[in-house]
Amino acid sequence: MSVHLVLIDALNLIRRIHAVEQRHYGQTGTLSDSTIAQIIHNTSTACAKAMEKIVSYHKATHALAVFDSENPCWRYETFPDYKKGRAKMPEYLAKSLNDIQEVFMQKHVDSLISEQDEADDLIATLAVKVALRGQQVTIISTDKIFLSLLSKHIRVYDYFTRRFLDEAHVESKFSVQPQQLIDYWSLTGDNTNKIPGVSGIGGKTAADLINQYGSLKAILKADDLKSSVREKINTHQEQLMMTRKLLCLQTDIPLGFNLKDIRLPLNDGQSMQSTG
Known part of the structure; x- marks a missing residue:
């Protein structure tokens, strides 16, 4: 059987849907209990519809909503x-969140929550494991870190803009290849997650270095770097290594289940297509 595993970055999806619903009621002041109840109802309903559309559009055979742990991860x-x-x-x-997880389950999509692992690492572990078997994986998220996993068998889809974030997107936005993104962000830092880069090295310089030398490892070994660049890298080398460690997605987390546990009911995706 051909497998198409759809992995949903659950909090990414829920929080963005919630933000849209909350904006209908304004951003200032204390919300009343009745308004909160309505926002939660609207968010839950929108999440259910989103899950239907995701499963149907991608013709998923297996699907899983992946949540961050309640406890701080190793980072x-x-x-x-x-x-x-x-x-x-x-x-x-x-x-x-428990109620929304139940809504997902009503759509036959189970949830994965670890006691200590970040959703990004869980998704990466699942995606790589399935891709290595030659099966298709689609990650539903707007988080750019997943772009580093792009390959023949792993795709990333932005539900909110309704588009795949592919190699052309990476090239246009960062001027490097997907497999070079971790090295690129190690130099520039990741402001979204407040991870520092090398002070004085911006996106253009980082892309130029990556494209010239191919990798961060090659850059560190190069003996023909401009003196100003060499000085910046040497000054921040310890931080640079820490940043790269923080950015690298783990792909070897023990999961304790297999694909058959998250297989969608036969023909369920087809029946959902009529819902839009």
Whole structure:
């Protein structure tokens, strides 16, 4: 049987849908209990519709909604300022996640939540494992880190813009190849997650270096770097290695289940197509 595994970055999907629903009620002031209840209802309903559309459009044979652990992952221990300053999920939404997971389950999509692993690493582990078997994987997320996994068997789809984020997208946005993105971001840093790069090296310089030398490893070994670039890299070399470690997705997490556990009911995807 041909497999098409669809992996949903669950909090990425839920929080973006919630943000749209919340905007209908304004962003200022304390929300009343009735307004909160309505926002949660609307978010849950929109999440259900999104899941139907995702499964149907991608003709998934297997699907899984992957959540972050409730406990801080290893990246916070390595770098305490990881994701520092990012807006926290509203408490009322956090308390509603179990109900939304049940909504997903009603659409035959189970949820995966680890006690200690970040969703990014869980998704990467699953995607690589299935891709190595020559089967198709589609990751549903707007998180750019998954672009580093792009390959013959792994695709990334932005549900909100309704487009695949492919190699052409990576080339246009970053001027490097998908497999070079981790090295690229190691130099520039990742502002979204508050991970620092090499001070003084921006996107253009990083892309030029990657394209000239091929990899961060080759850059570090090069003996013909401009003195100004060499000085910046030498000054921040310890930080550079930490940044790369933080950016690398883990692909070897023990999962404790197999594909048959998340297989969608036969013909379910076809029946969903009529819902749009």
